[in-house]
Each structure stands twice: as C-alpha cells, then as structure tokens.
Amino acid sequence: MNNHSKTANNKAQAPVRAARPRIKDKRSAILQAALKVFAEGGVNGVPMPVVAQEANVGTGTIYRYFESKELLVNELFREQKIAINQRLYGDLDLQRPTRELFDEVWRRMVLFTREAPHAYRFMELQDHRPYLDEASRQLEHEALAPILAQYRALQKRGVFRADLRAEVLMTLVWGAFVNLIKAERDGHISLSDADIDAARDACWSLCTG
Amino acid sequence: MNNHSKTANNKAQAPVRAARPRIKDKRSAILQAALKVFAEGGVNGVPMPVVAQEANVGTGTIYRYFESKELLVNELFREQKIAINQRLYGDLDLQRPTRELFDEVWRRMVLFTREAPHAYRFMELQDHRPYLDEASRQLEHEALAPILAQYRALQKRGVFRADLRAEVLMTLVWGAFVNLIKAERDGHISLSDADIDAARDACWSLCTG
DNA sequence: GAAAACCGAATGAACATTCATTCAAGTACA
DNA sequence: TGTACTTGAATGAATGTTCATTCGGTTTTC
Numbered sequence: 480m481n482n483h484s485k486t487a488n489n490k491a492q493a494p495v496r497a498a499r500p501r502i503k504d505k506r507s508a509i510l511q512a513a514l515k516v517f518a519e520g521g522v523n524g525v526p527m528p529v530v531a532q533e534a535n536v537g538t539g540t541i542y543r544y545f546e547s548k549e550l551l552v553n554e555l556f557r558e559q560k561i562a563i564n565q566r567l568y569g570d571l572d573l574q575r576p577t578r579e580l581f582d583e584v585w586r587r588m589v590l591f592t593r594e595a596p597h598a599y600r601f602m603e604l605q606d607h608r609p610y611l612d613e614a615s616r617q618l619e620h621e622a623l624a625p626i627l628a629q630y631r632a633l634q635k636r637g638v639f640r641a642d643l644r645a646e647v648l649m650t651l652v653w654g655a656f657v658n659l660i661k662a663e664r665d666g667h668i669s670l671s672d673a674d675i676d677a678a679r680d681a682c683w684s685l686c687t688g
Numbered sequence: 689m690n691n692h693s694k695t696a697n698n699k700a701q702a703p704v705r706a707a708r709p710r711i712k713d714k715r716s717a718i719l720q721a722a723l724k725v726f727a728e729g730g731v732n733g734v735p736m737p738v739v740a741q742e743a744n745v746g747t748g749t750i751y752r753y754f755e756s757k758e759l760l761v762n763e764l765f766r767e768q769k770i771a772i773n774q775r776l777y778g779d780l781d782l783q784r785p786t787r788e789l790f791d792e793v794w795r796r797m798v799l800f801t802r803e804a805p806h807a808y809r810f811m812e813l814q815d816h817r818p819y820l821d822e823a824s825r826q827l828e829h830e831a832l833a834p835i836l837a838q839y840r841a842l843q844k845r846g847v848f849r850a851d852l853r854a855e856v857l858m859t860l861v862w863g864a865f866v867n868l869i870k871a872e873r874d875g876h877i878s879l880s881d882a883d884i885d886a887a888r889d890a891c892w893s894l895c896t897g
Numbered sequence: 898g899a900a901a902a903c904c905g906a907a908t909g910a911a912c913a914t915t916c917a918t919t920c921a922a923g924t925a926c927a
Numbered sequence: 928t929g930t931a932c933t934t935g936a937a938t939g940a941a942t943g944t945t946c947a948t949t950c951g952g953t954t955t956t957c
Contacts, residue, residue, distance in 0.1 A: 505902090521815065523732045526946055528905085537904035539949075548947065605814040606730065620876075640893075643886030647879075650871045651864040651890055658863020659856065667829075668855050677852030681860055684849075685894035714937090735912060737939090746938035748915075757913065 506544045508534045513555055518597040522552055522607040552610045557618055559598050564622045566591055573629075577638050578683070585656075585679040592660050600664075603657060623649075633686075640688035652682050715753045718743045722764055727806040731761055731816040761819045766827055768807050773831045775800055782838075786847050787892070794865075794888040801869050809873075812866060832858075842895075849897035861891050 512534035516525045527548060531538040545551035567587050571580060592599045601607075611619075630645035639648065659678055662668040721743035725734045736757060740747040754760035776796050780789060801808045810816075820828075839854035848857065868887055871877040 521818070523815065524818065527948080528946085531905090538947090539905070540903055542948070543902070606732065609730070609733065640890065643883060643890060646871075646877050647868065647883050647887055648890065650868050650877060651887055654867020654870075655860040655864040655894070658866065659859050661863075662855075662859045668859060670856075674852060674856050678856055678860055681849065681852060681857065681894045681897070684897050685864070685890045688890070688893050736914080737912090740939090747913095747940095748938055749936080751914065752936070 505534070505536055505540060509536060509541055509544060509551070510555055510558065512536075513551060514559070514601055515597045517552070517555070517604070517607070518600040521604060522548075522610060524606075549610050549612075552607050553612050553615050555601070556607065556611060556615050559602055560615075560618055560622055563591065563598065563602060568626060577633060581683060581686075582679065585682075588656060589675055599660070603661070639686045642688075648686060651685060655682055655685070714743070714745055714749060718745060718750055718753060718760070719764055719767065721745075722760060723768070723810055724806050726761070726764070726813070726816070727809040730813060731757075731819060733815075758819050758821075761816050762821050762824050764810070765816065765820060765824050768811055769824075769827055769831055772800065772807065772811060777835060786842060790892060790895075791888065794891070797865060798884055808869070812870070848895045851897075857895060860894060864891055864894070 509530065513530050516529055516533050519525075520529075527541060528538045530551075531541055534541075541551070545554065567584060571583065573580070575583075627645055627649055630639065630649050633639040634641040634645060634648075655678070659668075659670070659675075663670045668674075718739065722739050725738055725742050728734075729738075736750060737747045739760075740750055743750075750760070754763065776793060780792065782789070784792075836854055836858055839848065839858050842848040843850040843854060843857075864887070868877075868879070868884075872879045877883075
C-alpha cells in the first residue's frame with residue numbers, strides 16, 4: 480500500500496520515472512490535518528471529508544496516500560509515537576543525578592502537552608485503539624522498553640523502591656501524570672506551575688518510597 | 689416474552705388507568721444489556737439492535753423507555769456513578785486509622801474492577817464523554833466532593849503531604865490506579881495480589897510524602 | 898499531449914430512529 | 928364464568944441520515 484520508494488531515478492534508461500511531484504507535501508499535510516481534527520473530535524467522530532478539508536485536499540486524494548482510514552490512523556500513530564519518544568527521552572545525559580533526570584523528563588512531558596496539545600491528545604485518545612494493527616502495538620511496546628530499563632536500573636541502585644516491579648512503578652507514574660493533564664483539560668482543575676512541580680515531587684515520592 | 693405480574697389490584701372501585709405492568713423489568717434489562725455491550729465495544733461501536741438483542745427485546749422497545757441513544761447513555765452513566773460511589777465509599781467507618789481506611793478503599797476499588805468489570809470499564813470509557821449532558825457532568829463533580837473533603841482533612845491533620853492541593857493529590861492517585869488496571873486489561877502487565885498491594889503502598893507514599 | 902495527480906459528487910453500507918401492525922392482558926357485559 | 932371488545936406495550940421492517948470509499952472528469956506536470 481504505501482510505497483514511497485523513489486523509483487530509481489538518475490539513470491536515463493529507466494523509463495519508469497514518471498512524476499512523483501509533491502508527494503511529501505500532501506502526504507504530510509494530510510497527516511497533520513488528521514492529527515488536529517482527530518485530536519479534537521476523536522477518530523470515530525470525524526468524517527474523512529473533514530480531514531480533507533482541514534488539509535486543503537480533495538477527499539479522494541487522501542486515498543492516494545492512505546489505503547483506508549484505518550491505515551491512516553496507524554501511520555499517524557506510529558509517526559507520533561516515534562516523535563514523542565524522541566522528544567521525551569532523546570538526548571538525555573544519563574550521567575546526571577537521578578533526581579535531575581526525573582525532573583527533566585517531567586519538564587519535557589509537561590512542555591509537550593503545552594506545545595503539542597494535538598499530538599498529546601491524539602496519543603492519549605482511547606477510541607483509536609480498535610484501529611491499531613500489530614505493527615503499531617509492537618512499536619508501542621518497544622518504545623517503552625528503554626524507560627523500563629531505566630526504572631529497573633534505578634531500583635537496582637537503591638534509588639527507587641524495589642518492593643514492586645518496574646513495570647508497575649512506571650505504570651503508576653505515567654497514569655498519575657496523564658490523569659493530571661486530563662483533569663486540567665476536562666476543566667476539573669486548573670494547574671499552576673507550582674501545582675505541577677508539587678505533583679512531580681509527589682510522584683518522586685511514589686518512586687522512592 | 690417474560691412477564692409474570694399478576695395485575696395486583698383488588699379494589700374494584702378504581703377503574704382508573706389500565707395497566708402499566710412490566711415497565712421496571714424491561715427498562716433495567718435494557719440498562720444492564722447496554723452496560724455490557726457498551727463496555728465491550730464502546731458506545732460508538734455498538735448499534736442499538738445489538739443492545740436490543742442482548743436485552744432480549746425488540747429494537748423499538750428501547751425507544752419506549754429511552755428517548756435516544758444519548759439519553760440511554762446518560763441514564764446509564766448516572767445510575768452507575770451513584771452505585772459505584774456507594775460501593776467504594778459507602779459505610780466507611782471514618783474513625784478507623786487512616787492507613788486502614790486507605791487500604792480498605794483500595795481493596796474495594798480492586799474488588800470492583802474484578803467483580804463488575806463491565807461497570808468499571810463503562811465508566812472509564814472515554815468515548816461516551818461527548819454524549820454526557822449537564823446533569824451527568826454535575827453528578828460526576830458532586831460525587832467527588834466527599835472524597836476531596838477527606839483528602840483535605842487528612843492534609844490538615846498532617847497525615848497527607850500539604851505541599852499540593854487536595855484536588856491534585858486525589859487526581860494523581862486515581863490516575864495511577866486507573867492506569868494500573870488499564871495496563872492489565874490491555875495485556876501489558878499481569879497483576880498478582882502482591883503487585884496490587886505494592887502499588888497501594890506506593891500510592892500511600894505519594895500521599896504522605 | 899500523454900500520464901499522473903487531483904477533486905468532489907456519487908455510491909453503497911451501516912446506523913439511529915420511526916411507525917404500522919400484532920397480540921396479550923384488561924374490561925364490560927351476559 | 929364465558930365471550931366480545933378495548934387498550935397500549937412490544938415489535939422489527941422501513942426510513943432517512945451519515946459515513947468511508949470509489950470513480951469519472953479535470954487540472955497539472957513533464
């Protein structure tokens with residue numbers, strides 16, 4: 480289905496060439512538009528023509544780049560998963576003191592929810608789960624592995640409490656963070672910087688016992 | 689189909705209103721069926737005829753008791769919200785030591801997810817949120833008030849850390865719990881009793897600093 | 898000017914809701 | 928009590944709507 484694949488170019492003898500003009504352009508316009516409208520209305524709540532309109536593209540054009548809505552959602556999910564992981568955990572200097580690293584990651588998470596609310600919301604959406612294929616689920620799992628390893632290492636070093644499994648610890652912290660942001664978005668709470676820092680400290684307590 | 693209901697009435701004199709016999713019966717059959725299928729497939733994923741079938745009732749019958757799918761979802765939400773709150777926080781002896789109370793509520797939460805998975809799943813579902821009306825949202829807010837008051841009281845007594853607002857603390861704990869259960873249901877984790885107790889202790893640490 | 902990309906109206910499937918009909922239970926009258 | 932008539936709950940096929948996807952015609956590119 481997809482197929483980027485630059486038809487071997489350069490060689491003159493290849494008559495295949497043809498035109499593959501603004502592929503990248505429209506394709507990413509569609510992805511970006513989908514991210515926005517899906518984040519706002521949920522995957523099930525948004526018809527394809529709305530995605531097309533947001534992308535300034537004809538409805539049919541979407542199907543030139545994505546075989547179906549389902550495939551579009553999956554591509555979007557994978558693209559975002561990778562970008563987010565890079566953003567949250569990339570370029571971390573693991574030599575720094577643990578507490579500083581913890582604070583830095585927390586800061587990045589908050590920043591991410593502020594600067595890329597659509598991306599964050601889309602990934603936290605539940606209603607696209609039934610759409611996700613094996614590759615997406617696989618990627619989701621892989622993306623978590625390095626962080627899990629960090630938790631384990633910190634337990635072994637005695638920094639984090641070791642009376643529960645690293646998976647459980649990580650799940651608790653992530654859930655606490657996600658629900659905090661959700662409460663704010665749902666209008667149940669309004670969060671000051673102090674609130675966010677205090678929440679971070681509380682999660683640190685959770686980890687260290 | 690069913691129907692027992694032997695025209696009670698003894699009084700001869702009241703020729704009043706015909707019969708309104710099995711109302712309660714079908715109405716709750718429909719609610720129960722809806723809870724089950726919505727929990728499994730999401731509100732958007734399940735057509736009304738499927739609800740009807742699960743309830744052993746004609747599709748049209750649903751509309752005798754509920755004006756629309758939206759109203760059905762709202763009634764279900766409110767009914768469950770009340771039942772759950774009673775189940776989690778009802779009959780608590782507030783005189784007992786705080787830690788015992790905390791453990792007891794945690795125990796009830798876990799038990800609830802085990803014994804009434806449909807009810808729990810339905811309430812955690814995100815995809816019915818757009819359906820919820822003002823009354824449902826209001827109820828959701830009210831249901832939280834007493835628990836919030838407890839958190840506040842515990843902060844005042846110095847049991848819980850007081851460097852963050854009670855709303856934030858409560859949100860963190862609830863999020864941690866919900867995500868733990870979600871991870872298990874999604875197959876990311878499998879939880880032993882020991883895991884669950886350890887998670888509880890970690891959340892206690894979160895609260896007490 | 899041919900090939901590819903693009904478009905959006907048309908299509909058909911799936912859905913929420915309606916309504917003409919059925920029929921069990923209730924009532925009236927003997 | 929037995930029989931004819933009334934009522935309205937129950938039904939599910941029919942209706943109108945919404946949506947993902949397709950397709951024939953148009954524009955762009957080389």
